[in-house]
Amino acid sequence: MGWGLSRSVRIEDEPLGKSEIYDKFEDESRPVREMFVTTEEMDKASLLRKDRDYCAHLFMDIMKCRREWFPEYYKCRPVVEKYQHCTVNDIKHRMLEYERTKRLMAREKQRLAIEAN
Amino acid sequence: MSLLRASSSILRKVVGISKVQSCAPTLNVLSKRFYDPDPTPPVYDQSLIEGEDLICLLDSSEILSPEKKARLALKYGLIPEDYHPMNDHDFNLGDYPHLPAESVLERDPHYDWDDPFYRRNYGEPISVDVDLYSPLILDTRPLPHDPQQQYRVLFGALFSCFFLWWLGGKYRTNLPRGPKQYPEHYPSDEILHSWEWDSFEKRGLEPKLKERTPVTNYTLEKYKWNPAAH
Amino acid sequence: MMVGIVKLILIYLPFLMSSILFNKSLVNMKSMKINSFMFLMFSLLLFLNSNNGVSMIGMGWMNMKFVLSWDFYSIVFIFIGMSVTWSILNFAQWYMGAEVKNGTFNSFLFLFLMFMFILTSSVNLVFLLIGWEGVGIMSFLLINWWFGRGEAGLSGIQAMVYNRIGDFFIYIGIFFFLSSLSEVVMLSFFFNMEYMVNNLILIFLLIGMMAKSSLFFFQPWLPNAMEGPTPVSALLHSSTMVVAGVYLMCRLVGMFNLTVLGVVGLIGALTMLYGSVCALMQPDMKKIIAHSTTSQLGLMVVTLGFGYPFISFLHMGMHAYIKSLIFISSGVFIHGTMNLQDFRKMKMGSISSKFSMYCMFFCSLSLGGFPFLAGFYSKDSILENMYGSFLNSFLSLVVILGSVMTVVYSFKLMYLVLFFNNNDGSFSVKLEGQESFNSTFFFMSRLFLGGISGGFFFMWSIFLVMGEEYISWYLKVIPLMILFFGLLVGLILVPSKMLVAPVFNLLYYNPVVHRITLFMFYRSIKIMKYIEFFGMEILWVSHLKKIPLLSSLFNGFVTYKNYFFFCIVGLLLLMFLF
Numbered sequence: 001m002g003w004g005l006s007r008s009v010r011i012e013d014e015p016l017g018k019s020e021i022y023d024k025f026e027d028e029s030r031p032v033r034e035m036f037v038t039t040e041e042m043d044k045a046s047l048l049r050k051d052r053d054y055c056a057h058l059f060m061d062i063m064k065c066r067r068e069w070f071p072e073y074y075k076c077r078p079v080v081e082k083y084q085h086c087t088v089n090d091i092k093h094r095m096l097e098y099e100r101t102k103r104l105m106a107r108e109k110q111r112l113a114i115e116a117n
Numbered sequence: 118m119s120l121l122r123a124s125s126s127i128l129r130k131v132v133g134i135s136k137v138q139s140c141a142p143t144l145n146v147l148s149k150r151f152y153d154p155d156p157t158p159p160v161y162d163q164s165l166i167e168g169e170d171l172i173c174l175l176d177s178s179e180i181l182s183p184e185k186k187a188r189l190a191l192k193y194g195l196i197p198e199d200y201h202p203m204n205d206h207d208f209n210l211g212d213y214p215h216l217p218a219e220s221v222l223e224r225d226p227h228y229d230w231d232d233p234f235y236r237r238n239y240g241e242p243i244s245v246d247v248d249l250y251s252p253l254i255l256d257t258r259p260l261p262h263d264p265q266q267q268y269r270v271l272f273g274a275l276f277s278c279f280f281l282w283w284l285g286g287k288y289r290t291n292l293p294r295g296p297k298q299y300p301e302h303y304p305s306d307e308i309l310h311s312w313e314w315d316s317f318e319k320r321g322l323e324p325k326l327k328e329r330t331p332v333t334n335y336t337l338e339k340y341k342w343n344p345a346a347h
Numbered sequence: 348m349m350v351g352i353v354k355l356i357l358i359y360l361p362f363l364m365s366s367i368l369f370n371k372s373l374v375n376m377k378s379m380k381i382n383s384f385m386f387l388m389f390s391l392l393l394f395l396n397s398n399n400g401v402s403m404i405g406m407g408w409m410n411m412k413f414v415l416s417w418d419f420y421s422i423v424f425i426f427i428g429m430s431v432t433w434s435i436l437n438f439a440q441w442y443m444g445a446e447v448k449n450g451t452f453n454s455f456l457f458l459f460l461m462f463m464f465i466l467t468s469s470v471n472l473v474f475l476l477i478g479w480e481g482v483g484i485m486s487f488l489l490i491n492w493w494f495g496r497g498e499a500g501l502s503g504i505q506a507m508v509y510n511r512i513g514d515f516f517i518y519i520g521i522f523f524f525l526s527s528l529s530e531v532v533m534l535s536f537f538f539n540m541e542y543m544v545n546n547l548i549l550i551f552l553l554i555g556m557m558a559k560s561s562l563f564f565f566q567p568w569l570p571n572a573m574e575g576p577t578p579v580s581a582l583l584h585s586s587t588m589v590v591a592g593v594y595l596m597c598r599l600v601g602m603f604n605l606t607v608l609g610v611v612g613l614i615g616a617l618t619m620l621y622g623s624v625c626a627l628m629q630p631d632m633k634k635i636i637a638h639s640t641t642s643q644l645g646l647m648v649v650t651l652g653f654g655y656p657f658i659s660f661l662h663m664g665m666h667a668y669i670k671s672l673i674f675i676s677s678g679v680f681i682h683g684t685m686n687l688q689d690f691r692k693m694k695m696g697s698i699s700s701k702f703s704m705y706c707m708f709f710c711s712l713s714l715g716g717f718p719f720l721a722g723f724y725s726k727d728s729i730l731e732n733m734y735g736s737f738l739n740s741f742l743s744l745v746v747i748l749g750s751v752m753t754v755v756y757s758f759k760l761m762y763l764v765l766f767f768n769n770n771d772g773s774f775s776v777k778l779e780g781q782e783s784f785n786s787t788f789f790f791m792s793r794l795f796l797g798g799i800s801g802g803f804f805f806m807w808s809i810f811l812v813m814g815e816e817y818i819s820w821y822l823k824v825i826p827l828m829i830l831f832f833g834l835l836v837g838l839i840l841v842p843s844k845m846l847v848a849p850v851f852n853l854l855y856y857n858p859v860v861h862r863i864t865l866f867m868f869y870r871s872i873k874i875m876k877y878i879e880f881f882g883m884e885i886l887w888v889s890h891l892k893k894i895p896l897l898s899s900l901f902n903g904f905v906t907y908k909n910y911f912f913f914c915i916v917g918l919l920l921l922m923f924l925f
Contacts, residue, residue, distance in 0.1 A: 014293070015295070016293055017255055017297050022296065023296060026335070027335065028335070030335035030336060030337065031334060031335065031336050031338070032333055032334075032336070033300075033333075033334040035296070035300040039300075039301055039329060039331070049303070052299060052301065053297060053298070053299055053300070054298065054300060054334075073807045073808045074807050090297070090298075091338065093295060093298075093337070094294040094295045094296070094298075095292045095293075095294050095295070095298065096136045096337050097124070097294075097295035097298075097337075098292070098293055098294055098295040099292075100337065101295065204366055211859055213415045220589070234497070252497055252501070253497070253504050254504065254767070256501070256858075260855065260859070261855055262855055266857065267855070267856060268854075268859065271856055271859060271860070275617070278616075278617060278620075279613075281741045282609075282613045282616075282739060282741050282742070284737045284741065285610055285739040285740040285741025285742065285744075286738075286741075288740065289738070289740055330724050
């Protein structure tokens with residue numbers, strides 16, 4: 001829906017595929033992203049690497065639910081929906097991070113141009 | 118090609134042979150080596166063919182006289198009009214006839230062939246590429262439509278698809294995303310992203326690589342997301 | 348947990364009882380099949396319940412470990428393959444039980460499946476080649492099972508040659524892997540390895556998979572493979588051979604970077620368009636189904652190109668159930684019409700059961716994506732996740748277009764079955780229909796369950812967490828719109844016989860593509876002939892005989908001793924050179 005127009009044509013202005021730039025513009029005054037389970041709890045649940053993200057607590061809920069209602073997995077539907085909601089928010093957060101980094105890159109470029117002049 | 122020919126001529130000079138063997142070597146070595154208790158009659162024994170009946174070399178500068186052409190055509194069971202020697206066509210195969218490059222599938226399937234599967238009569242000369250033009254390998258039957266037009270249509274459609282693909286890659290419809298954030302940092306992640314290979318043995322031997330460090334990430338939201346509210 | 352297991356046993360109690368009671372001994376063939384299937388099902392459910400990652404059994408030396416892995420992909424594939432092949436074997440017993448060498452045929456089918464399981468369960472790329480090559484050989488042997496016919500032999504060799512091309516490319520890819528990474532175990536590829544591998548290696552591997560799965564530019568062998576018996580086609584198209592390439596791509600897609608993923612998507616899109624247009628214009632019943640397989644494989648590969656191997660794998664499983672049942676019911680039709688496949692001739696009426704008719708009808712609907720049938724779940728997931736992927740917008744358009752065409756050719760098949768099948772004729776016709784129903788119901792009903800309600804089972808028990816985004820309602824109804832639009836188009840076009848017009852028949856392009864693909868081979872054969880001529884042929888080489896030192900080389904023919912000697916010398920030379 002017009003999202004494609006927001007992108008710059010020049011690839012050097014985009015933070016696409018440059019993972020170092022995100023660390024460069026990190027701001028520590030922002031509120032800390034909260035993790036609901038500890039590393040030890042995730043170890044006990046034997047989660048895989050790809051599942052150890054900020055939705056891990058809901059993923060563990062799903063696994064517990066599956067274990068509880070063994071053949072009747074359809075009872076876990078509300079838990080799964082919660083997990084999906086969390087993943088959607090995670091993706092939204094990633095998009096916001098991308099946009100923020102892109103704007104900061106543009107601002108830095110502008111600043112460098114002024115300094116050079 | 119020319120290099121190989123030159124090298125062969127040089128070899129000939131080095132070895133000291135000026136006389137060129139005119140006919141192909143016979144197979145009598147083989148027939149002598151193996152005892153055949155039920156020998157084929159001498160007329161049918163191919164190894165006993167000698168002299169002019171073998172495939173002979175032709176001089177490429179020489180123009181064939183009609184008499185010689187008729188004689189050679191008779192040797193291979195052809196009429197003189199159909200006979201074109203393979204002499205110096207691709208590489209020198211002597212007076213063996215140059216047959217049309219067509220699969221046997223092109224021949225009439227309803228004719229009473231001596232060999233109906235390969236569609237061939239007895240005594241008919243065999244193409245040099247007989248293995249290629251066998252009915253199981255190659256099908257050179259004419260296509261139902263004009264092949265040139267078909268090539269045009271096919272490649273036109275293909276390249277228009279390539280162009281649209283390139284265009285679709287240029288103008289994407291969705292927002293790009295940043296990398297996924299994790300609450301902990303594994304040293305092995307860096308190894309996987311580098312050019313060095315991370316083997317299971319190495320990771321098992323070095324307990325340092327198993328150690329994880331917590332990572333703090335930051336949100337853009339002023340208020341935290343409450344799952345109970347949704 | 349315990350209550351759940353008791354419930355599960357209660358559900359499957361009739362199966363177990365039938366396997367024990369209705370046979371005289373436990374070592375009976377039938378009860379063995381049932382018991383092995385039950386064992387697999389039980390292990391699958393235990394695996395799902397425990398949520399462990401991977402368990403492996405194997406041995407080896409250095410990097411060359413022959414490992415049979417018991418991970419998600421392999422165990423789900425074994426479950427699908429077993430349940431499909433069980434029915435197909437029964438079908439083969441019914442369809443060609445009167446023919447000679449029936450036992451050999453069954454053992455070939457088993458071997459085919461065994462090689463496929465080796466392929467799916469090995470995580471080492473080198474040992475995977477055992478299954479890869481074995482599948483190719485068994486497909487060759489089974490496609491020209493009726494080897495007395497020239498066409499069968501031709502199509503068998505065609506399949507073999509195409510697979511050879513792909514095999515050589517995949518060999519080169521694996522050699523590159525070994526030389527650059529010194530590791531061929533695929534388990535690490537689940538992680539993100541985007542910057543590790545050169546694009547060229549990935550393209551080599553991709554070409555190998557293209558040839559195996561008959562994707563674009565390698566597709567002509569698949570419709571020609573219809574020369575084989577119908578059980579072979581059912582097995583070949585559903586759970587072995589053609590899905591091998593897609594399966595391997597599912598495993599390796601973790602290391603494909605965005606550039607190669609774009610190429611993967613392009614190939615899938617081209618295959619999907621080509622296959623669906625071919626299927627639209629076919630008058631032959633089996634060829635429609637073959638081309639529909641091509642288009643569905645294209646859909647799977649497009650999904651891989653979007654970066655969703657999980658959903659692609661789900662579609663593969665659903666497609667296995669649906670396509671094997673469609674093939675089996677088409678086999679029942681062909682049996683009833685005395686080996687007629689052209690549906691223009693089927694107007695006379697065919698002798699078959701109503702049940703096979705319903706099977707074909709509902710499975711075509713399911714393939715088209717009718718809500719809450721098996722194909723709906725996978726196709727809906729593909730279409731929903733497609734909007735969220737950061738990839739080509741052209742490919743999403745092609746997927747929607749191809750889905751509409753899928754519905755149209757499924758409608759064509761349904762129309763064929765419903766309106767051309769008049770078996771309310773004489774009493775004997777009805778009797779034979781009843782007979783075929785009696786003998787085919789038991790194996791078709793199992794697949795019918797899988798093809799209709801398998802989606803629900805797979806979605807909610809095995810592939811639990813699927814969609815990562817909620818989408819708005821107008822995107823949510825796109826699959827339904829596709830279905831209705833496709834049915835409308837089919838309703839307009841199919842009865843007016845526009846889809847049989849030979850002018851638009853894209854099958855005429857198959858020989859063209861075939862000749863383009865083999866053109867390079869003729870060139871290389873030409874070069875090989877030059878090498879052969881100057882390396883082995885007469886004339887100037889024969890003069891070397893006169894040198895006493897070399898005379899032992901050219902004494903008529905090369906013995907094994909000479910051959911061995913020169914191999915050793917050559918290898919030593921190579922070793923010292925590099």
